[in-house]
Amino acid sequence: MAPRMDTVHADTVMPTRTSVVVIGGGIVGTSTALFLAEKGIPVVLCEKGVIGGEQSGRNWGWTRVMGRDIREIPLGLESLKLWRRMNEITGAETGFRQAGIVYLCEDQAAINRHEAWLEKARPYQLDSRLVGPDELARLFPGLARSFKAGLYTPSDGRGEPTKAAPAIATAAQRKGAGILTGCAVRTIETKGGRVCGVVTEKGAIDCDTVVLAGGAWSRLFAGSLGIKLPALNMLASVMRTEPIEGGPDIAGSGAGFSFRKRLDGGYSVALRASGVADITPDSFKLFFDFLPHLLKERHEMNLRFGTRFFEELTRPKRWAADAITPMEKTRVLDPEPVTRSFGQARDMFAAAFPAMGAVKIAEGWGGLIDATPDAIPVISALDSFPGLFLTTGFSGHGFGIGPGAGKLAADMIAGDPTSVDPSPYRYSRFLDGSWRQDRQAAAL
Numbered sequence: 001m002a003p004r005m006d007t008v009h010a011d012t013v014m015p016t017r018t019s020v021v022v023i024g025g026g027i028v029g030t031s032t033a034l035f036l037a038e039k040g041i042p043v044v045l046c047e048k049g050v051i052g053g054e055q056s057g058r059n060w061g062w063t064r065v066m067g068r069d070i071r072e073i074p075l076g077l078e079s080l081k082l083w084r085r086m087n088e089i090t091g092a093e094t095g096f097r098q099a100g101i102v103y104l105c106e107d108q109a110a111i112n113r114h115e116a117w118l119e120k121a122r123p124y125q126l127d128s129r130l131v132g133p134d135e136l137a138r139l140f141p142g143l144a145r146s147f148k149a150g151l152y153t154p155s156d157g158r159g160e161p162t163k164a165a166p167a168i169a170t171a172a173q174r175k176g177a178g179i180l181t182g183c184a185v186r187t188i189e190t191k192g193g194r195v196c197g198v199v200t201e202k203g204a205i206d207c208d209t210v211v212l213a214g215g216a217w218s219r220l221f222a223g224s225l226g227i228k229l230p231a232l233n234m235l236a237s238v239m240r241t242e243p244i245e246g247g248p249d250i251a252g253s254g255a256g257f258s259f260r261k262r263l264d265g266g267y268s269v270a271l272r273a274s275g276v277a278d279i280t281p282d283s284f285k286l287f288f289d290f291l292p293h294l295l296k297e298r299h300e301m302n303l304r305f306g307t308r309f310f311e312e313l314t315r316p317k318r319w320a321a322d323a324i325t326p327m328e329k330t331r332v333l334d335p336e337p338v339t340r341s342f343g344q345a346r347d348m349f350a351a352a353f354p355a356m357g358a359v360k361i362a363e364g365w366g367g368l369i370d371a372t373p374d375a376i377p378v379i380s381a382l383d384s385f386p387g388l389f390l391t392t393g394f395s396g397h398g399f400g401i402g403p404g405a406g407k408l409a410a411d412m413i414a415g416d417p418t419s420v421d422p423s424p425y426r427y428s429r430f431l432d433g434s435w436r437q438d439r440q441a442a443a444l
C-alpha cells in the first residue's frame with residue numbers, strides 16, 4: 001500500500017509562459033521551485049502524479065551527513081541548515097527533528113569502516129564520533145542487544161516523507177510558483193538549439209529553462225531527448241509500525257535493520273538485506289559501470305530476473321508530443337515491495353527493544369531508487385542542450401540533501417554565487433569518464 005501524502009491544492013489554470021519549468025514534484029523538484037520562487041523567478045512545476053508520491057514520500061526519512069560520500073558532505077551540511085528552518089520556511093510541519101542518528105557496529109570490520117570515514121571527513125569538523133557500549137546504552141535505553149560500538153552524529157535528524165515535499169510545494173506556490181499535478185511533461189521543445197518550452201499532457205508551456213528532477217524516470221525522459229544518463233532503478237522496501245510507546249527517539253541502523261521514529265509515534269523499519277536490483281535491458285548496457293557498486297552492496301542487494309525486464313524491454317523509448325507517454329501510464333510508481341522482509345524487520349526491531357512490547361505492522365511499500373554508477377547525483381546544466389538543467393540520480397540518499405540540492409540548482413540557474421562547489425555533480429563526468437577517478441579518490 002502506498003503511503004498517503006499530505007494534500008497539495010494544485011493550480012487549476014494552465015499557464016502558457018514562464019521562465020523555468022521543473023519536471024517532477026519530489027523533494028528535489030519542489031525545493032528547486034521554492035528557491036527559484038524566493039528569488040522572484042517565474043517557475044512552474046509539473047508533476048505527473050501527486051507531490052512526493054514516489055521516492056520522496058516513501059523513504060526512511062533520514063536527513064544525515066554521517067556516512068556520506070565525502071563529496072556530498074558540504075551539500076549535506078547546507079541541507080541540514082535548511083532542514084532546521086524548514087518548518088519556518090514552509091509555515092508547516094515537515095516532521096524535522098534533530099534527534100541524531102547512530103550506526104550500530106557488531107564487529108571490528110564495521111568499526112574500521114567508520115574510522116576510515118571519520119578520517120576522510122575530518123576537514124569538515126563534524127560532530128560525528130564513535131561511541132562505546134556504555135554511551136549506546138544511554139542513547140538507546142532498553143536496547144537488549146549489546147554492540148561493540150556505534151558511529152553517532154547528534155546533529156543529524158529526520159523528516160516526515162509524507163509531509164515534507166507537499167509542504168515545500170505549498171510554500172513555493174505561496175511565493176508565486178505554479179504547481180501542476182496530474183500533468184506529465186511529454187517532451188522539451190527547442191528553437192535555435194536551445195530550450196524554448198515543454199509539451200505537457202495538458203498543453204504547451206513556453207519557457208527558457210527546464211529542470212529535470214524526474215527521479216526514477218529521468219533516464220527514460222533524458223533518453224527520449226538523446227541524452228545518455230547512466231542510472232539504474234533499484235527496489236527498496238519499508239514498513240511502518242502502529243504507534244508504540246517506549247521506543248528510541250534516535251534513528252539507527254545495524255544488526256540487519258534500520259529504524260526511524262515517525263511523527264505519528266510509529267516507526268519506519270526496513271530490513272537492510274532486502275534491496276533488489278532487477279535485471280533489465282539497462283543492466284546489460286550499464287553492466288561495467290555498475291559492477292563495483294553491485295559488488296560493494298552485494299550483502300544488501302539481491303539480483304532478480306522477472307517481469308520488469310520485459311516491461312522495460314517493450315516500453316517505448318521515444319514518443320510523439322501528442323501521444324500518451326509511459327509517464328502518464330504510471331501516474332505513481334508503486335512497485336511491489338519484498339513483503340517477506342517486513343516480518344523479519346519487525347522481529348529484529350522488537351527483539352532489540354523488548355520494552356516496546358508487541359510491535360504491529362501497519363503497512364508496507366516499495367520504492368524505486370534512481371542510482372548513478374558513482375552514487376552521487378547530477379546537479380548540472382548540459383553544454384549539449386542549452387537551457388536544460390539536470391538534478392537527479394540521488395542514489396538512495398536524496399531526501400536528506402534534497403532541500404540543499406534544490407537551493408544549489410536555483411542558485412546555479414539564477415547565476416548567483418553557490419554556497420557549495422557544484423563541480424562533483426557535473427553531468428560531463430559521465431561524458432569524459434572522470435567519474436571513475438573521482439570515485440576512486442572519494443573511496444574509503
Ligand SMILES: Cc1cc2nc3c(=O)[nH]c(=O)nc-3n(C[C@H](O)[C@H](O)[C@H](O)COP(=O)(O)OP(=O)(O)OC[C@H]3O[C@@H](n4cnc5c(N)ncnc54)[C@H](O)[C@@H]3O)c2cc1C
Binds near residue numbers: 023056059217398401
Ligand atoms: C525506501 C527508500 C528509502 C530511502 N531512504 C532515504 C533516507 O532515509 N534518506 C535519504 O536522504 N534518502 C532516502 N531515500 C532516497 C530518497 O527518497 C530519494 O533520493 C529522493 O526522494 C529523490 O527525490 P527526487 O525528487 O529526485 O525524486 P522523486 O521523489 O522520485 O520525484 C520525482 C518525481 O518526478 C515525477 N516525474 C517523473 N517524470 C515526470 C514527467 N515527465 N512529468 C512530470 N512528472 C514527472 C515523478 O512522478 C516523481 O514524483 C530512500 C528512497 C527509498 C525508495
